[in-house]
Amino acid sequence: MSKKITGFLLLLLGMAVCYPIFFLFTGSLMGSGELKSHLGAALGLGTKPMTWSFLPLMPTLRHYVQLLLDSPEYFHMFWNSVLLSGGILAGQLLCGIPAAWGFAKYDFPLKKLLFSLYILLMMMPFQVTMLSGYLVLSKIKLTDTLWAVILPGAFSTFPVFIMYRFFCGVPQALMDAARIDGAGERAIFFHIGLPLGSSGIVSAVVLSFLESWNLIEQPMTFLKSKKLWPLSLYLPMITPEKAGISFAASVVTLLPALLVFLCGQDYLEQGIVAAAVKE
Template structure:
């Protein structure tokens, strides 16, 4: 009986977590009039209490057509998001993988101190480092450019922390055997470390994608020109006439992150478990 109760409670919790996605999807299929009836108070169209129906009365794809065919701004911001995400992930791989390998497999002076500093930087919210990052980027004349968002994200410490855990799990005997066979340190890293630590690398990429795709504070801080804004800053533009398009845009924006999450769910779970292990 206890298992049934636990299963029922987990089912309720899962339904509560999934409801916002269902809310977005059904809202994107409702007509403008139906949305205004449901969200009148939220959209300042009267004092009628907000309500919602599980299924739209008259389903329509009109909002998706307007978004995908009549909203060039949406596509421009979509490609801005794609460029930012790709740049950040590429930087995290180029800088983070060697850094994680070095911390995991080599002994050098002040190693523990530097890794502790990494962890402290990882725990700091963006608001703490915002001013210093802005001053550095301004001095480099990179503000109001995509690299202003890409560079801080590319050198994030969190992917290093995730990959470090996986690299630590590689048996030392394998590395010693490779050295006896004449393999150099570069060959060990490329042909032993990366393949055996691929789960950690993929996990870090997935987590990095989910974070980079939904950036809000960094673009608002470093990008003054709206033509450089990513898609995450398009969504708050909600008005009574564009409520349906906003719902549709939310669904389309959610799809890439949802697909990446579903494809890499197993790796993501491994990364979360690795991050929870204490040093």
């Protein structure tokens, strides 16, 4: 009996969590008139109480057509998001994987101090380092370029921390056996470290993509020109009169993140567990 009650409560909780997505998808299929009748008070178009219907009365794809065919700025911002996310992920893989492997498997002077510094930087919110980061980027004349967002994100310490946990699980005996067989450190890294730590790498990629795809504060701080803004800043630019396009844009923006999440869900769970384990 208790299991049935627990299952029912979990089902209700799951429905409550999924409802905003269903709300978003339903709104994207409603006509402008229907949206105004439901959300008029929220859009400043009247004082009638807000209502919502489970399904649209007259489903339409007009908002998707307007967004995908009549809004060239959407595609421009979508490409900016792809460049930002791709650049950040590439930098994190190139810099983070060797750093995590070094922290996990080698001893060197000030190792514990440096790793503690990594953890400290990971815990700092963007607002703490915003001013210093802006001054550095301004000094090297990178503000108002995509590099102003890519470079700080590429050297993020959080992926290093995630991958470090997985690299620590690589058996030392296996590495010693490879050394006895004549394998060099580079061969050990590529043929033992990367395959056995692939779960941590994929987990870090999924977490980093979800973060970089939805960046808001960093682009608003470092990018003055709107032509460089990513997709995450597109929705606030939409006026209440274009609520339908806003719903459609939200759905289309959600799809890449949802796809990446579903593909790497198992690895993401492992990464969350690894991040929760502190030394």
